[in-house]
Amino acid sequence: MKINRIAIAGVVLALGVGCLTSCSSGSSSTTAPASSTTIEAPKPADLNGDWEQRDEGTDDTHYAATIVNDTVTVNYTGDVTGLFWQGSYEAPTEAGDYTWTSQGDTEAMSQSILASTDSTKDFTYSASDDELSFKIEWQGATAIIHMSRK
Secondary structure, eight states: HHHHHHHHHHHHHHHHHHHHHHHTTOOOSSSOOOOOOOOOOOOOOOOOOOEEOOOOOOSSSEEEEETTEEEEEEEESSOOOOOEEEEEEOOOSSSSOOEEEEOHHHHHHHOOOTSSOOSSSEEEEEETTTTEEEEETTTTTEEEEEEOOO
């Protein structure tokens, strides 16, 4: 009798395991569906447009810049006006902070007494501040001009 009980227990156990595996292999799924949300990669900043000096200048004069396509132009504006810089602009290709070296249009700048005599000028864009900046040198002094979008 003990053998019959062991045999019956083995059959019941085998049937129970078989039932559990066949019952769980049905077509219903307990896993969550895959998310269809797409996250866009950050885009490079578009710096085209008008920029204005935001740091302390005098009440009557300051710098204003315009970036259009592949050219950056910086003018000294106010009571006295004139071209300070005109040169190349290379748009950023990645999101975030960006620096480019502008090649000056020395012919255009030679017509302005207020123009820089440099052949190149480094411009920096800060993505977190949405700020454009560049250095100026005048009579041995150096300053950084900070600009915001107009």
